[in-house]
Ligand SMILES: NC(=O)C1=CN([C@@H]2O[C@H](COP(=O)(O)OP(=O)(O)OC[C@H]3O[C@@H](n4cnc5c(N)ncnc54)[C@H](O)[C@@H]3O)[C@@H](O)[C@H]2O)[C@@H](O)CC1
């Protein structure tokens with residue numbers, strides 16, 4: 031797993047490297063600039079290219095001067111447009127600017143009046159290096175900076191952003207105002223949150239993380255709680271089958287869901303639990319859904335439940351479910367339930383008595399939002415899988431507010447309630463009860479189609495049944511679900527992807543991860 035830092039955590043790691051490990055900041059800046067030039071050589075070739083470096087007045091600009099020097103030394107035609115005066119620069123950035131000037135690299139000091147004189151040189155550049163702002167941007171760019179950002183974007187050149195495209199808040203994934211649109215972003219030392227969070231991520235182009243020589247100990251010392259999940263993490267989590275085992279070894283999942291017109295949701299969940307490896311699955315649905323679901327999926331057993339005239343689970347179904355839960359390893363509850371009053375009464379009786387790990391989705395979440403205190407009464411390991419609107423209902427907020435603070439919202443809820451929260455979106459993230467958060471790198475917009483959430487719930491339940499912890503099951507579920515969606519989108523298309531495709535493609539994803 032790779033650490034994902036805030037601007038403050040990154041600065042603290044820099045400081046630890048400089049103060050505790052005695053690595054001068056100038057060396058880090060040198061490494062940063064040099065590694066960006068190496069990356070540019072690898073990706074663009076740079077032969078016969080004319081390059082303009084746009085430098086700001088902070089350390090991001092300092093990186094820009096190092097980049098200009100190494101390009102100059104490699105014989106590339108490069109010049110620097112500085113948003114201000116060399117005399118205004120301080121510290122390491124000033125040192126790097128002085129070296130560049132002494133070497134005879136052309137440096138133009140810009141102000142709002144002489145800016146347009148650079149139109150010609152921008153037009154004749156092949157590559158623009160954006161070193162205006164990195165993690166230091168604190169408010170929207172205005173005046174000279176805003177104009178420079180606009181010029182970079184309207185020049186329609188290949189733009190390489192140093193650390194972050196200028197205009198992005200490093201932490202929230204938000205675009206603060208005028209913002210550079212890059213083709214390539216060199217993330218220095220660590221990913222910052224906004225490299226991965228939308229909408230900021232849409233301004234990055236390809237993101238490549240570069241080592242700048244900050245020691246691992248300096249990073250470890252910050253106890254950064256956010257990490258990006260990688261395929262190898264999932265390989266380590268998933269159970270491998272031993273020869274001398276039987277279906278009981280892999281757990282028995284109960285899926286409770288469905289209602290008249292929404293029986294399919296529960297069926298998808300049951301099949302996903304089986305595909306994820308659960309040994310046995312029982313599907314508890316309103317009795318009138320039984321005839322259909324007994325035939326498909328054939329692989330699941332069914333438990334017909336008392337129902338209301340509306341075809342939803344009746345409140346007196348709780349006893350039957352609790353009896354059935356006695357030998358179960360995991361419970362998935364929610365898909366297709368509706369929020370009928372009797373369904374809420376059913377959940378109010380059932381959930382506090384459940385002893386196996388449980389994943390709650392869809393109308394299960396909506397009922398939790400309507401019954402204050404119910405979550406607190408649950409005694410078992412709980413995974414919640416809200417989309418932003420369901421998350422908003424759970425905390426009595428708005429989807430917009432949730433989306434503006436996705437990490438913090440899920441993190442606070444998970445910690446406050448001692449549960450795992452999988453918040454769907456771009457990217458899907460899993461917040462653990464101890465405050466750590468995992469960002470999931472897989473998935474695509476093609477998965478925004480009915481039933482994919484039911485499949486995810488089933489996968490998580492299937493992993494729970496095989497003994498994974500709630501957080502591991504959610505992390506693995508999100509990753510494998512997204513990976514499967516990516517493979518289906520590649521083979522068919524994002525547009526026509528449907529939930530059933532995920533079930534069909536899931537075995538190959540697991541094969542890939544377990545290989
Ligand atoms: N030792 C370090 O700290 C290292 C830092 N590095 C680079 O330094 C960057 C961070 O440097 P800084 O903290 O100097 O910040 P930046 O260079 O990102 O920002 C420059 C300065 O602009 C000012 N500013 C913020 N918002 C503004 C606005 N809207 N309009 C005008 N001015 C504004 C701030 O005072 C800030 O100091 C990183 O992103 C990375 O590129 C690298 O050189 C590696 C080493």
Ligand SMILES: [K+]
Nearest residue numbers: 160163192194
């Ligand atoms: K930048």
